[in-house]
Amino acid sequence: MVVESVPHLAAKADQRQLETITLGIWKVSSLKSTPFNIRKQFSDLGSAFPYFFRLAVEVYTLEPVLAIMFVLNKLWKGVEGALLLYFSSRILRIIEIGLVQGAPDMVAILNALTARISCVVLAAILQWASEQVIPTLKTRVTTHFELYLMQAELRIDVPTSQKPRSKFKASSYNAWTSFEGIVEFVTQVMKAFSQFTLILQASNSTGSSLFTALCVMKPVFLALSRRSLWDIPHIVYTDNEHRKRMKALNFMTSPGYRSEILAGDLIGYIINEYRKAAALLGGLSDDWAPNQYMNRKSPMWHVVTDLMGDLPMVYCAIVSILHPEELSLSSIAILQQSSQTLEWTLQVLSMNVNSFRKQYQEIKNVYDSAKTSTKLQDGNVSYPRTSKDKYKGMSFELRDVSFTYPGSQNTKPTLFNINLSIESGQLVVIVGANGSGKSTVLKLLSRFYDPSSAPDSILVDGLPISRYRMQDLRRATATLTQDHSLFPLSLGENIGLGYAERAWDAGMVDRAAETGGATHCLRKLQKGKNTKLDMGNEAYGHNVPDEPTHPLQVELEKLQKNISLSGGETQRVVAARTFMRLESGTVNFVAVDEPSSALDPEGEAALFRNLIRVRQGKTMIFVTHRFGHLTKHADLVVCMKDGTIAEAGTHVELISRDGEYAKLYNIQASAFFKSGST
Numbered sequence: 001m002v003v004e005s006v007p008h009l010a011a012k013a014d015q016r017q018l019e020t021i022t023l024g025i026w027k028v029s030s031l032k033s034t035p036f037n038i039r040k041q042f043s044d045l046g047s048a049f050p051y052f053f054r055l056a057v058e059v060y061t062l063e064p065v066l067a068i069m070f071v072l073n074k075l076w077k078g079v080e081g082a083l084l085l086y087f088s089s090r091i092l093r094i095i096e097i098g099l100v101q102g103a104p105d106m107v108a109i110l111n112a113l114t115a116r117i118s119c120v121v122l123a124a125i126l127q128w129a130s131e132q133v134i135p136t137l138k139t140r141v142t143t144h145f146e147l148y149l150m151q152a153e154l155r156i157d158v159p160t161s162q163k164p165r166s167k168f169k170a171s172s173y174n175a176w177t178s179f180e181g182i183v184e185f186v187t188q189v190m191k192a193f194s195q196f197t198l199i200l201q202a203s204n205s206t207g208s209s210l211f212t213a214l215c216v217m218k219p220v221f222l223a224l225s226r227r228s229l230w231d232i233p234h235i236v237y238t239d240n241e242h243r244k245r246m247k248a249l250n251f252m253t254s255p256g257y258r259s260e261i262l263a264g265d266l267i268g269y270i271i272n273e274y275r276k277a278a279a280l281l282g283g284l285s286d287d288w289a290p291n292q293y294m295n296r297k298s299p300m301w302h303v304v305t306d307l308m309g310d311l312p313m314v315y316c317a318i319v320s321i322l323h324p325e326e327l328s329l330s331s332i333a334i335l336q337q338s339s340q341t342l343e344w345t346l347q348v349l350s351m352n353v354n355s356f357r358k359q360y361q362e363i364k365n366v367y368d369s370a371k372t373s374t375k376l377q378d379g380n381v382s383y384p385r386t387s388k389d390k391y392k393g394m395s396f397e398l399r400d401v402s403f404t405y406p407g408s409q410n411t412k413p414t415l416f417n418i419n420l421s422i423e424s425g426q427l428v429v430i431v432g433a434n435g436s437g438k439s440t441v442l443k444l445l446s447r448f449y450d451p452s453s454a455p456d457s458i459l460v461d462g463l464p465i466s467r468y469r470m471q472d473l474r475r476a477t478a479t480l481t482q483d484h485s486l487f488p489l490s491l492g493e494n495i496g497l498g499y500a501e502r503a504w505d506a507g508m509v510d511r512a513a514e515t516g517g518a519t520h521c522l523r524k525l526q527k528g529k530n531t532k533l534d535m536g537n538e539a540y541g542h543n544v545p546d547e548p549t550h551p552l553q554v555e556l557e558k559l560q561k562n563i564s565l566s567g568g569e570t571q572r573v574v575a576a577r578t579f580m581r582l583e584s585g586t587v588n589f590v591a592v593d594e595p596s597s598a599l600d601p602e603g604e605a606a607l608f609r610n611l612i613r614v615r616q617g618k619t620m621i622f623v624t625h626r627f628g629h630l631t632k633h634a635d636l637v638v639c640m641k642d643g644t645i646a647e648a649g650t651h652v653e654l655i656s657r658d659g660e661y662a663k664l665y666n667i668q669a670s671a672f673f674k675s676g677s678t
């Protein structure tokens with residue numbers, strides 16, 4: 001384990017230092033160690049309480065009867081062990097007395113036996129009842145929290161979603177494990193307490209409570225000397241290049257790379273490179289860092305703890321030598337059995353304290369996910385501001401707009417000093433080289449991001465874009481980009497969601513499919529627009545023989561079959577969704593970003609024709625590389641270069657200027673010139 005100290009780079013004001021240790025391939029960074037602070041430990045537990053309390057109340061409110069049954073069963077488990085032990089020791093003692101006196105007390109034995117058997121039967125019934133309850137309760141809890149997390153996730157805006165999250169992603173399953181964890185913790189506390197009381201009583205019968213102290217010595221030592229990363233805020237990462245390469249090579253086996261691997265005959269290369277990287281990794285362990293952290297350098301700690309476990313036995317041996325009259329065989333057996341049970345319970349409790357922290361962190365993540373502050377502030381002005389504005393397109397004014405993507409590694413800003421005026425109802429085409437910032441302009445106008453320049457550097461209908469209610473702006477905007485993807489729903493729903501309030505209006509969906517050019521590809525499918533795009537069917541096979549004709553294999557293939565559309569078909573369905581949105585009658589701005597890259601020439605021409613046909617009352621901005629059809633009809637052509645506007649004007653003006661636009665236009669046009677001409 002190598003320890004190195006580095007200044008805490010993240011926050012200038014925070015002078016605390018980070019300490020980084022190396023565990024196999026992992027690096028673990030935490031704040032430089034601070035002395036153990038018992039007060040802090042308690043205050044940590046104090047801060048956990050409101051979260052657990054809220055969770056318990058929520059689970060109870062969801063399913064009061066099931067929650068009570070679940071808790072009662074667990075609490076019973078807390079005392080069950082001690083009760084059974086108590087009855088066993090009574091039976092043993094009565095039998096021993098009977099053996100010594102030569103006349104066993106049958107009634108007493110039968111009474112103790114009946115009590116113990118009743119306990120066992122009750123425990124079994126409660127266990128059965130709990131097994132009936134758990135699946136339903138667990139599903140209710142995880143569904144409830146899945147919805148909670150979905151709501152939290154869906155309200156996050158684009159810049160926030162791209163920020164690296166400092167926390168592990170919360171999962172609804174964590175809510176259940178945390179609930180189970182707290183109940184288990186309380187159970188273990190009750191178990192330890194009841195067993196401790198029992199053992200104290202038993203050891204007092206030997207004349208001293210020293211035995212009890214010896215029994216708890218090992219678990220207490222274990223609890224105090226444990227090494228756990230869960231107690232410390234930390235990050236785990238690896239910068240081992242060989243490990244990273246192994247991961248990358250392994251990832252290349254995923255289905256997405258299959259055709260390229262086969263076409264490039266890369267199998268031998270991948271295997272060889274993996275072997276080389278594994279050899280270079282040497283003997284470094286990739287066991288998960290928290291596990292490696294628990295390992296000790298010398299065997300001393302193990303020797304000491306194991307010897308401590310034998311102290312109760314040593315005690316019995318010494319007492320039997322010094323005071324043989326104080327011990328009987330049954331009391332030795334009882335002491336021995338109860339000491340082992342207590343030791344085990346305390347060890348489990350100590351492990352539970354560890355998981356308690358983990359569960360606290362997990363449930364905190366779940367609840368705190370709703371508190372994630374979004375980067376974009378909502379405005380309070382309605383859009384459109386007047387009923388007159390409803391029927392005209394949005395106007396835009398960009399004044400010295402600059403923008404850099406959060407976390408961008410580019411040396412120059414993505415957009416720099418953009419000045420542009422787009423009047424209401426105009427058809428604008430933005431052209432330019434790859435990476436010149438065309439799509440970024442659309443993203444700013446659709447308010448997916450805020451500019452890095454002044455908040456009022458982008459005006460919509462004369463007011464800063466940030467002053468408007470975001471929901472109103474979204475309702476007034478239709479976007480169509482090549483990045484849009486299909487949702488794992490039916491194709492009809494995929495189209496209908498352009499206008500969610502009317503998603504089930506079959507006539508409207510069919511009309512949108514027709515205008516988007518998707519009718520033909522829907523007709524090809526057996527279930528037409530009812531065809532579902534699954535995100536991966538929940539059908540799993542276990543130990544299914546790899547024989548193509550095996551009935552299980554055949555059934556599994558049927559269950560796992562997913563449909564996939566071609567790139568062009570996907571773009572047509574996405575375009576249909578945009579036309580559905582236009583049906584809502586609320587759209588004043590249409591932002592179209594290279595939506596036809598996978599379309600055939602006929603499909604592309606039809607798409608642009610249909611979009612232009614509905615441009616009345618809307619401002620339309622197109623970003624495209626294939627601008628032949630469009631720029632001639634455009635009111636404004638904007639040609640971008642390296643994050644700035646190189647030139648802007650009509651097609652005729654820009655051609656006569658013979659600048660950047662004319663150059664790009666001529667390159668495209670030359671493909672259609674007769675050979676020999678220019």
Ligand SMILES: Nc1ncnc2c1ncn2[C@@H]1O[C@H](COP(=O)(O)OP(=O)(O)OP(=O)(O)O)[C@@H](O)[C@H]1O
Nearest residue numbers: 405407408410414433434435436437438439440441
């Ligand atoms: N989310 C992002 N984070 C960081 N940088 C980004 C992000 N999106 C785009 N960029 C960078 O911003 C620059 C402009 O990108 P943009 O997509 O606006 O260019 P474009 O002109 O539309 O390019 P293309 O013609 O290739 O679609 C590029 O250098 C790109 O790498």
